[in-house]
Amino acid sequence: MRTLPTAVSPVVAGTAIGWWQGRAPLHVVALCLVIALGLVIGVNFANDYSDGVRGTDDHRVGPQRLVGSGAADPTTVRNAAFGCFGVSGVAGLVAVAVTGHWWLLIVGVACVLAAWFYTGGRHPYGYLGLGEVFVFIFFGLVATAGTVYLLDGRVSAAGWAAAVAMGLIADGVLVTNNLRDIASDTAAGKRTLETRLGEPATRMLYAGLVAAVTVCGVLVAALSTWWALLCLLGVTLLVGAARIILGGARGMRLVATLRLTSMGELVFSAGLLAGTAIWAALG
Template identity: 25%
Template sequence: MHPESQTTRNVSSLKPNDGWRVWWMLLRPHTLTAAFVPVMIGTLLALLENSLHIGLFLAMLLASILIQSATNMFNEYFDYKRGLDTKESVGIGGAIVRNGIKPKTVLYLGFSFFGISIILGVYICLLSSWWIAVVGLICMAAGYFYTGGPIPIAYTPFGELMSGFFMGVIIILISFFIQTGTITFTTVLHSIPIAITIAAILLANNIRDLDGDKKNGRKTLAILIGRQKAITLLAGMFITAYLFVLFMILFGYTTWWSFLVLLSIPKATFAVKQFIGKTKPIEMMPAMKATAETNTLFGFLLSIGLIIQFITL
């Protein structure tokens, strides 16, 4: 369901971890803001409609984070089963091959997270609509089949589209719907730039892993269009996200406070520049990290703009 399921093998540490850090890194914490930000955006948009149920917000937030984490677990497990992860793999993935965690433990932990999410989903449905259960199950299926199943989504050019759609669009719309009982065009518009920045995380991941993915038979978007065009596409995605916020401001779908997202431009610029001329995965780690941080900053700054908009109503 989510960017990595967003499935990055990546960002913070190249050294084996021990103790609780093994489990923390197994969650791929840099991807979790991509679970938090959409829920926050959807809930804040509901707040602007004078509708807020704290219990629903917390349940949705936890369920979203758990589904994201479960997806990362499945990614870890299936990358191991298919021989993609080795002790030399770059990033924070590979807990099975580097830290000795049993594969079945990782798989069962992922399903356990799904189980808790289902319980939270029942609570959400009881207070909103049982249609949420249908959408939630589809999201979980997307998370599992991102790297699981006979033809994993991660092996196709549709990874960015799927991650951006489910995480950036669907989660925002669900978060808004459970609070208000409806969907508005404004909410859909706000989900688009978030979807783009979430998809950018996966594109950056695939640029970094291009050579290894190609060797292992993947046909990601980065592989199909080539490294240089993929970097250009990444830059274009960032530009589109910022221009879309300008569009919403000019046409009255949000206030000028949303232009706070411009403060994240230096991070986006740094991410793109750090990819240029690099071919080794370890050289592209700063670019990968900066891309994830751009999504985080963009989302939080947009959230701050919405909070200010609510306060000044």
């Protein structure tokens, strides 16, 4: 799945900040990874199921999905989603038991509900143009700041700046995905932010996200260690994707921008971690 980096990246970024703050136990990092992967894989299955049974994927431009293409039974895909949410839930329960931050169970329930109702239920918020808002909150703020909090019991200003950066890049993944699907989503009645904005404004939105991520990267470094500027290596990939998008790419050509955006997020977070490691080594 091309979106898996959106699960790993916030945990990597959160680990970098937790380490810089002074505490990053590896067993908690591992639990955070399981939580994030379970949620992201689960939401992919959930979207596959919900969009498939609604008929949204009947004329899909991108890679074929399991339900929409008829490759898998809808019930099987739905159960796979619930199974992934279950794995994430168990890991979350262990994480709060280990750290003592029991109130985070409420956040965990909210994450699962947000994952399911993105395209599931009678009034999915993904069909109302609110996908970017929830992705920013849960794939950025919650995932990154939540990791930092589980590791160290607090979130510094640098942690929040990193969380914003992760949320903005995750939004970039969604924007490029929905840009590709504007025609099919419009035909299916799926009113994403991109169908409302139209192609020209959506392309400019992506460029704006890249600019904002760059600012966040510099801000994280200013608030922690300047070695964290290594995160800007990820921005080079985002700039490459922006050039393709601003160049007017459509259809399957946008699959490359989805990959570049996902990898840009991963490299951005890895740059933060590498910068923190250098900072720690230099004492």
